[in-house]
Amino acid sequence: MAPEISNASMFLLIFFVLIPISLSYIYALGLSRSIAWSSLRGVVQLVLIGYLLTYLFSLPPVIGISIMLMVMVTVATFHASKKGSGFPYVRSIIFVVIAGVELLVLAMWLGFDMIEFAPDQVIPMSGMVIGNSMVAIGLALERMKHEFNEGKDRIIAALSLGASPKQASQLLIRKIVKAAMIPNVDGLKTIGLVQLPGMMTGLILGGVPPVEAIRYQIVISLSIFTSVSLSAMFITVIFYRFYFNDRWQLVKRKETQES
């Protein structure tokens, strides 16, 4: 087992934060306040979540898991929907996509007996899936605005040649989904070689043998990969339609001017 980290040791971590703050001050980066605030906020959030998880783990699994998943999906929805401001129904659509993908992945885990329906297993693993879906959706929406803005003339060219919105968008959809998936594809290529992934690291620190730890890591890595690709695909296929009207015309979206 790893030794327990004492409160005194935790307090000494303040020195880790003082280094970037000092560097920011010396090089006039203007980040000192931001570093201090982010560090403090991160610590407070983690302390609170530690107590919250302890409480949720003590509840019957269905209640504890449902509450936490709902919170996670809602927060992820609000965060991801910032990137999609200007689109209609953006929050509702993102909520349904994240929740749907999470439920699918959870069903696979439980259906294939990979994990137990216990809060201490479902919640941390779901958190990783939901978090990565949120990032992929944000990337897809950002990229979509960029592509429709930059590629407007090509879309008009395709429409003018007789293409339907779906056919014309094919030119961009591939690029959007690819852009949203690239961080994960790259991460999978070097997984374990450059850095040991978080879940595996945690299990090893907790005393689980590495060969056992990698099993969980493989499950979570492939689950994340699936959820990221599904989220990016769903979001792209749903949202591109908002750039067209039913007369196969490109509509002017305010947010495309801003990106």
Added chain:
Amino acid sequence: MVDLIDVQAVSSERLTNIHLSIEEGTIVNLIGPSGGGKSSLLMLLNRLEDPLEGEILYKGEPITNIELGKLRRMIGLVQQTAALFEGTVEDNLKYGPSLTGAWGSAMGRDLLDQVSLPQTYLQKYVDELSGGEKQRVAFARALANKPRILLLDEVTSALDVRNVECIEQRLYELIESKKVEGMFMVTHDISQAKRMGSHTVFMSEGKIVEQGETKEILTHPETTRLKQFLKE
């Protein structure tokens, strides 16, 4: 005789009360300052935009009655920017016909021939092309759909004199052979307007300021605005 295109009191976001009719076999020059509404008018003609008021007829039939894909293949647009798709020249040329399964492998060579590009260009990636070559590929891409009407938005602006002559010659042939029934040609080159269109429309601030036979309105403009524009 029914007009080929009849624009009846059309107004849109950028255009006001446009009246314009052309007969079959006509090339119409659209001239005027930037932002005057020339490109917007082209967008209305193949329904990339719709008017807020008024109606556009093709041979007496409202263009809104024609199925959209068919209308846009029939009224081909070549934009000011070449806006080529990623990939090879052939990928671009076959885009339109492939939508209806009408692409044949021999078509690519014929289309390149029509815009005086070597046949070896078929497999060339569009990133490797010069500005003028891109413009010619965009023109050939529109021709691939065998349009009945052509909407040309400054299609020769990036070409050298020899290639301008070649494209103009091709446009004449298309009209004379009746493969194309009519053309609307936006140009900033007054000498090109004199060479090409029998009819000229001068647009400014979203309105038609003056229109008539090219020779007549370019040599004896009536309005101050056109006189000023021709001086500039």
